């Protein structure tokens with residue numbers, strides 16, 4: 001007997017977001033102040049202080065998107081024309097767009113078949129004298145192997161950037177917060193993320209020189225404390241005060257969001273125990289559960305079966321690896337076979353939500369059990 005239809009909350013509906021009285025108050029506070037630009041207000045600077053405190057890092061820079069945060073990181077690392085940046089083929093385009101726009105070349109290292117995160121051996125093999133940085137993504141909220149990546153980067157004298165857009169408050173196998181091992185860590189506040197202000201980004205760092213370069217790049221290379229001098233190249237990536245105020249209210253809720261996602265994911269994993277033909281992609285410990293990534297035999301068929309029951313699932317997460325997009329020069333099919341196998345056949349990503357209660361999880365689990373019966377293991 002199929003479970004009764006319980007609508008699944010989504011990030012595009014009020015039930016699937018944590019936006020409420022605090023965010024409303026925040027917006028009105030800023031509107032009433034009439035200061036909407038963060039060059040002149042206190043909200044974005046307060047958000048930075050709160051983010052730095054949350055992650056225990058001395059510096060945070062707020063900006064207009066996760067892509068902008070990655071651009072601050074790439075600029076601060078001094079990436080320029082002809083340079084190479086080693087990164088993953090399975091991510092949002094925002095991970096590589098800043099590299100491309102600096103006239104540098106993203107070099108794609110293959111991922112681990114088990115979870116889609118960068119394979120540290122492949123990263124090391126991809127490093128050349130032109131490499132200027134490594135960008136690791138914590139895919140779906142599961143940890144990339146930052147311990148090994150840190151060691152490799154240190155040995156080669158390279159900065160490590162952590163793309164934590166999908167990994168708010170995730171932890172690695174040693175229990176370290178994701179976003180505290182790389183020289184810079186970047187976060188997104190886009191609509192689909194754990195917490196949102198519509199769009200927005202944050203970059204955190206320990207090194208004051210890196211932080212200063214990011215801050216200058218965020219505001220036209222202009223240190224406003226010394227007059228109207230543009231010391232370095234920079235863009236306008238300022239976070240508006242309305243966004244920052246909402247982000248502050250959301251940041252106060254991120255712990256609860258991650259706890260709720262973990263509880264729901266734990267229930268799903270219990271329900272799937274012993275089920276043939278489907279397994280978690282990666283390790284559950286420390287996962288932030290932006291999505292629940294599964295490994296199956298034929299992801300397109302699974303996604304179709306689940307869709308027929310109203311349970312959304314993304315086969316492969318992406319349609320193609322980043323390098324196979326027309327906007328990325330020089331990409332060729334076959335470059336990263338494990339990434340291609342995950343995208344084309346074995347990876348099934350379930351959108352996840354902090355508002356999933358037992359009924360929602362049981363509905364997803366029931367649909368997966370029935371799909372497992374109908375889809376032959378392979």
Ligand SMILES: Cc1ncc(COP(=O)(O)O)c(C=O)c1O
Nearest residue numbers: 065066067092094095165188190
């Ligand atoms: C891993 C990853 N990196 C970067 C980004 C870019 O963030 P934004 O959409 O805020 O620019 C996203 C999300 O969109 C993402 O998931």
